[in-house]
Amino acid sequence: MLTGMAPTVPEPASERAGARPRIVLDCDPGHDDVIAILVAALHTDLAGITTVAGNAPLDRTTYNACVMRDALALDVPVHSGAARPLTAPPRFAGFVHGESGLDGADLPAPERGADSTDAVAFIVDTCRASEGTWLVPTGPLTNIALALRTAPDLAGRIAGVSLMGGGTFGNRSPMAEFNIWADPEAAAVVFGSGVPLTMAGLDVTHQLVVTLERADEVAALDSPFTTMIAGLFRFFAGNYIARHDAATGAALHDPLAVMALTHPALLDGTDRHVTIETRGEHTTGMTVIDRRDISDREPPNCHVLEHVDDAGAWQVVVDALRWAGERAAAVAAGAGSPPGVQP
Numbered sequence: 001m002l003t004g005m006a007p008t009v010p011e012p013a014s015e016r017a018g019a020r021p022r023i024v025l026d027c028d029p030g031h032d033d034v035i036a037i038l039v040a041a042l043h044t045d046l047a048g049i050t051t052v053a054g055n056a057p058l059d060r061t062t063y064n065a066c067v068m069r070d071a072l073a074l075d076v077p078v079h080s081g082a083a084r085p086l087t088a089p090p091r092f093a094g095f096v097h098g099e100s101g102l103d104g105a106d107l108p109a110p111e112r113g114a115d116s117t118d119a120v121a122f123i124v125d126t127c128r129a130s131e132g133t134w135l136v137p138t139g140p141l142t143n144i145a146l147a148l149r150t151a152p153d154l155a156g157r158i159a160g161v162s163l164m165g166g167g168t169f170g171n172r173s174p175m176a177e178f179n180i181w182a183d184p185e186a187a188a189v190v191f192g193s194g195v196p197l198t199m200a201g202l203d204v205t206h207q208l209v210v211t212l213e214r215a216d217e218v219a220a221l222d223s224p225f226t227t228m229i230a231g232l233f234r235f236f237a238g239n240y241i242a243r244h245d246a247a248t249g250a251a252l253h254d255p256l257a258v259m260a261l262t263h264p265a266l267l268d269g270t271d272r273h274v275t276i277e278t279r280g281e282h283t284t285g286m287t288v289i290d291r292r293d294i295s296d297r298e299p300p301n302c303h304v305l306e307h308v309d310d311a312g313a314w315q316v317v318v319d320a321l322r323w324a325g326e327r328a329a330a331v332a333a334g335a336g337s338p339p340g341v342q343p
């Protein structure tokens with residue numbers, strides 16, 4: 001859903017009637033969250049962006065979401081949500097994303113802040129107003145768990161939850177991926193809710209890597225916006241390379257939770273039963289994926305993504321960045337029309 005600011009503002013290329021899933025993107029930007037926002041803006045009916053504490057404190061993740069909303073004049077509300085996990089202590093990921101959540105570029109200041117501080121109410125109202133909405137969380141699952149608890153009827157109204165998190169191995173601990181580790185109780189609520197789940201875990205997200213060469217490819221798109229993103233990618237990739245034994249770049253996790261809905265042919269996986277470890281001595285935040293072939297296992301509750309067409313997914317990212325660069329330039333050239341407001 002985009003403003004018709006000026007005829008020169010590029011509109012989504014994938015306007016196919018009925019083909020665009022309606023989603024709420026719940027995020028904690030975050031370098032890879034930014035790309036999830038772009039892919040969602042281009043390829044979904046984006047009902048709104050909600051923010052949660054995760055990669056950085058809530059005020060920063062909300063600010064960063066507003067930066068992207070306003071730079072592209074996206075006609076979508078931003079609602080801030082949970083400032084801390086349900087019960088776990090707040091713990092951020094400054095070691096990955098920098099203290100701002102988006103270190104590596106000079107961000108343009110947003111025109112305005114969040115539309116409200118009640119993301120949970122927005123999620124509930126939006127999902128009740130239009131059945132078949134997807135929730136796409138790319139941060140800790142706090143807001144999603146609170147929404148499902150506040151409004152149990154949502155479980156029967158939404159199309160499902162397509163999330164980035166989990167996997168058969170961890171990154172924040174040996175067995176726990178950051179988003180699940182940051183709020184395992186919330187993840188347990190979501191995975192126990194009975195709603196259809198699609199999980200883009202580390203097994204698949206580590207197959208989509210932003211190398212320094214790919215950052216150069218983004219820089220070559222040669223617009224102020226894409227130059228900014230290239231700076232974010234260089235910071236993100238450099239950080240991964242410095243912190244890992246043999247990484248060639250940064251895993252671009254979050255857009256895959258969107259692409260699972262918009263470009264399903266690029267991904268494949270298996271239906272599994274997944275539970276969340278909340279009390280492990282060494283494994284809290286682990287997604288326990290039942291891969292047994294024994295017949296009396298629990299029935300599947302989650303489509304666990306296992307493989308992505310890396311080149312195809314990267315092309316989706318590049319195309320979204322090219323679109324965003326052209327759109328941001330058109331928005332910047334239309335000075336006098338506040339981003340996000342109809343002229």
Ligand SMILES: [Ca+2]
Binds near residue numbers: 028032033139254
């Ligand atoms: Ca994220």
